[in-house]
Amino acid sequence: MCGIVGYIGTREKKSLLLDGLKELEYRGYDSAGIALLTQGKISAYKATGKLENLALKTDCVTSEGFGIGIGHTRWATHGKPTEINAHPHWGQHAFVVHNGIIENYREIKDALQKEGIHFLSQTDTEVIVHLFESNITKHADLFSAFEATVEALHGAYAILLITTLAPETIFYAKNAVPLILAKNPKGELFFGSSDAPLIGLATEAVYLEDGEYGALSPKEITLFKNRQARPLQFVSLPQDKAYAQKEGYRFFMEKEIYEQARVISETLMGRISADSIVLDxxxxxxxxxxxTIKICACGTSYHSGLVASYLFERLAKVRANVEIASEFRYKEPLLTPDTLFVVISQSGETADTLEALKIAKAAGLKTLAICNVDNSSIVRLADATLLTRAGIEKGVASTKAFATQVATLWMVALHIGALKGTIDQQTLASEIHTLLRTPNALHVKDGLHEKIHRLSKRYLHGHGFFFIGRDIFYPLALEGALKLKEISYMHAEGYPAGEMKHGPIALADSGLFTIALMPQTLLYEKTKSNVEELSARDATILAISPKPFDLADDFIQTGDHAHPMSEFFEMMLITQLLALEVAVRLGNDVDMPRNLAKSVTVE
Known part of the structure; x- marks a missing residue:
């Protein structure tokens, strides 16, 4: 999500910043901007859309000689993708770029507005620059003012801030969002969100840790954490740009699986208070x-909708049904005005889902979009939108988009339940506690990936896969099967575990691979009985459960969770890694599977 670059030196700064941002396009963005500080003056330029628009706007701009510059590509979270909301944001003399989400920006903004400070944008980022300028009047020096600013921020951030009061310095801070500081023997200094914009320019880098902040200038580099100075530990930069874009992973899909723990945190940020769900x-x-809630979607988004249907009925006590968008369009659906029509799409351009939304709008229904891309067609058309904040997903087979959709819909179910009074405060508090711990369930534990890699060799030949589960684990079985078939090209189906005896069990033999989702918190004994029936017919069983299962040919033990959704997310992670490793062993292009497109914009 988003990209940051920074530079101190004598090179043409505009071109260097634009080139650096170009290397970060893979992260996804909908607007971009740069700020240049030369000869004591700052000039800033912003544009929506692609970087070409920013390049055209700055075509006649030159920034030769010594100076500093910061640049940013924005993926909208707070506020539409407009020039006003694009970074950098500025105050009287300071400019800032920021990745991440400031959870307490409302409180900070309210306090600053009471001081008479006027805000231009809808973003959370703008509070940083105004708070810094306000702090200058309360502290002895600029660094102390910046330090106090960082200490006041709650959430995730990578920050670069410049001011005409310190024309050779970039102030920086990092927490839960990547930020790299780098240099070369020529004395040039750099920042980047990843290695990619630094390769070929810098030779050494410091990979900043959470909670670190400091100031960078040709005279001095300072690094602090908790007001204590820290040593700078430079390491050599890699030289492969493609490798850097993947941040060390073999495939974008692999990177996206691993970053789910961080991305889910961004999905939740600013939307959960101590005792309530806040969906403004x-x-x-x-x-x-x-x-009534009617959910309409395609593919992976349809599966997230199926999960949500269980949550809406269980938590909010509101009827929920789910439609495949391509079927909904042509069935002459009965739509009643007491229905909230929810569409789900990663891209916001899914053709069948967009047409279904138009049908609902024409029928006068209230509409809600769950989407990853602001200003997309579906977002513009829906009455309301919740952005999933997954960032760009380059792997065609969706992973983090699914995870963030489910988390977002879970919050909606809790929000509606609280409004309707169908969920008591104790249950709501328990759900919120579990939501906040979801990133832990998505962390790839030591040894897990290696174990899945080793056992995947058993699952390269056979006549098919059955993924089975009950309740919310049935949609997860569907999604696990879809992931496997998308990238391995092997036949896979998801089934409700209780349906196996109604026909599919006829296929059971040693060449049938069964992936059994067996959570301890939800219908464990029922699912176990279904798996025993398959084992008795010689099916090959991979059991995923916190409880050891003697009849399993392979067993992956999950954590001892107390809530089904924690088990859900951990099992989701395992099925994604399994699909990845089977496909890799088969020699397939994991990121670009045959016959598939990332955004399906035709029927």
Whole structure:
């Protein structure tokens, strides 16, 4: 999500910043901007859309001689992708770029507005620069003012800040979002969100850790954490740009699986208080009079909708049904005005889902979009939107988009349940506690990936896969099967575990690979009985469960969770890694599987 570059030196800064941002396009963005500080003056330029638009806007700009510059590509989270909301943001004399989400920006903004400070944008980022300038009047020096600013921020951030009061310095801070400081023998200094924009320019880098901040200038580099100075530990930069874009992973899909723990944190940020779900995008008017929720989506998004249908009925006590968008379009659906029509799409351009949304709008239904891309067609058309904040997903087979969709829909279910009074405060507190711990369930534990790699060699030949589960683990079985078939090209199906005896069990033999999702918190004994039936017919069993299962040919033990959703996310991670490793062993292009497109914009 988003990209940051920074530079101190004598080179043409505009071109260097634009080239650096170009190397970060893979992270996804919908607007971009740069700020240049030369001869004591700052000039800033911003544009929506592709970097070409920013390049055209700055075509006649030159920035030769000594100076500093910061640049940013923005993926919208707070506020639409407009020039006003694009970075950098500025105050009286300071400019800032920022990746991440400031959870407490509302409180900071309210306090600053009471001081008479005027805000231009809808973003959380703008509070940083105004808070810094406010702090200057309360502290002895600029660094102390910046330090106090960073200490006041709650959330995830990578920050670069420049000011005419310190024309040779970039102030920086990092927490839960990547930021790299780098240099070369010529004395040039750099920042980047990843290695990619630094390769070929810098030779050594410091990979900043969470909670670190400091100031960078030709005279001095300072690094602090908790007000204590820290040593600078430079290491050599890699030289492969493609490798750097993948941040050390073999495939973008692999990188996206691993970053789910961080991305889910961004999905949740600013939306959970101590005892409630805060979804400002959902007005009371949108939910007034709603007795039914109809969810419409395709592919992986359809599976997230199926998960949500269980949560809406269980937690919010509101009827929910799920439609495949390509079927919904042509079935002459019965739509009633007490229905909230929810569409789910990673890209916001999925053709069948967009047409289904148009049908719902024409019928006068209230509509909600769950989407990853602001200003997309679906977002523009829906009455309300919740952005999943997954960042760009380059792997065609969706991973983090699915995870963030499920998390977002879970929050919606809790929000509606709280409004309707169908969920008591104790249960809500328990759900919120589990939500906040979801990133832990998505962390790839030591040895897990290697174990899946080793056992994957058993699953390269056979006549098919059955993924089975019950309740919310049935949609997860569907999604696990879809991931496997997308990238391995092997036949795989997801089934409700209880349906095996109604026909599919006829296929059971040693060449049938069964991936059994066996959570301890939800219908364990029922699922176990179904798996025993398959084992008795010589099916090859891979059991995924916190409880050892003697009849399993392979067993992956999950954590001892107390909530089904924690088990859900951990098992989701395992099925994604299994699909990845089977496909790798088969020699397939994991990121670009045959016959598939990332965004399906035709019927």
């Amino acid at each position: 995008e959902l007005s009371p008017e949108l939910l007034e009079g709603i007795n």
